[in-house]
Amino acid sequence: GLVKKRTDTIGLIISDVSNVFFSNLAKGVEDECRKKGWNLFLCNTNDKHTRDLSYIQALADKGVDGILFCMSLDSDKKKAMESIKLFEKLKMPFVMIDRFLEEATCSSVVVDHVQGGYAATKYLLDHGHKKIGCITGPRELEDSCDRFAGYKKALDEYEVAFRKELVYEGKYDCESGATGADYLLKQDVTAIFAFNDMSAYGAYNRMNQKGIKIPEEISLIGYDDIFFSELLDVPLTTVHQPVYDMGVEAVRQLAAEVESERGSRKCITFQPVLIERASVADKK
Ligand code: RIB
Incomplete structure (x- = not known):
């Protein structure tokens, strides 16, 4: 041929x-x-x-x-x-x-994003958080679904009931991270797990604008570990x-x-x- x-x-x-x-x-x-x-x-x-x-x-x-x-x-x-x-x-x-x-x-x-989502959520649970909001990626994207499965797995393990009102569907960008933070703050979360660092930056920035102190008032964890994350005033805890x-x-x-x-x-x-x-x- x-x-x-x-x-x-x-x-x-x-x-x-x-x-x-x-x-x-x-x-x-x-x-x-x-x-x-x-x-x-x-x-x-x-x-x-x-x-x-x-x-x-x-x-x-x-x-x-x-x-x-x-x-x-x-x-x-x-x-x-x-x-x-x-x-x-x-x-x-x-x-x-x-x-x-x-x-x-x-x-x-x-x-292995189930493991990544699990590790991030477990870390927050180990710090005593129960009302953990998450800013996901698009619903149909498998890597976001897997992070979400890891989040749920950790909640289950710690016997913290899953609450769907603590889930905000984002788009892996700053903008949806900011609107996600607006939404989750109204739900009285004590911690936010952003499914990527870009959306974590959006949430971070929005909390800064509102005068909310990270981590004293709200804990924040990201995902990806891109370069800027360690340069923030409050260096971002994240999943590499x-x-x-x-x-x-x-x-x-x-x-x-x-x-x-x-x-x-x-x-x-x-x-x-x-x-x-x-x-x-x-x-x-
Ligand atoms: O930041 C981009 C995100 O989309 C990453 O978390 C990556 O895994 C991708 O799917």
Whole structure:
């Protein structure tokens, strides 16, 4: 049959280039590409599923050897499947990175977010908090669902009843973090678990504006551990994701896919680590 000509170029599709989380991912990817003598095309979708589709197609048209794919936030399961189907139609080797879809039978590099959500919530519970609000990511996104499952698991373990009014659905950005904080403060929470650092910054900023002291009055914990989190006046306690290493690993995984004819599907799961800083205190 026809052997596809290699271009030694791959594509990386990310959802929000303004979030340092994805910059670190891109760095890991690019560094590993350079080691292999590969070039990299970087595409940013601004979390729009239609742009996922058009970039997958555009990269294929440019003849890339494979694609690392972090899907957009507005991908519900149906839309996510559409992207997967497009890869299959194009016979394009790909690896899902960070954001994952259970139903997709493909290689992936992800983090154990049930464990991450559990560790963050347990930490707050260990500090005596019971009314713990959370600012989640979009409801249909698996990584947010998993963090949420971890949150519930910890509550269960401590026999703290789950209350759905303490859950605010955010969008992994500052703005929804701020509106999430407004909402949760009205529910009288003593602690907030933001499902990513960007939304934690929004909550942090809103509490500052309102003169609410972190952590004396409200404890706050984030997720991702991006660069700015330790630079805040009150350095943010957060859950670290080894995102640079994930980028490196994803390139290796894609190389295996590209080089072996039948593909070598593998799901690689990294463990998150709780980073203790100054934004959580004992409940008074
Ligand atoms: O900050 C971006 C978030 O979206 C991260 O937590 C990451 O895991 C992703 O899905």
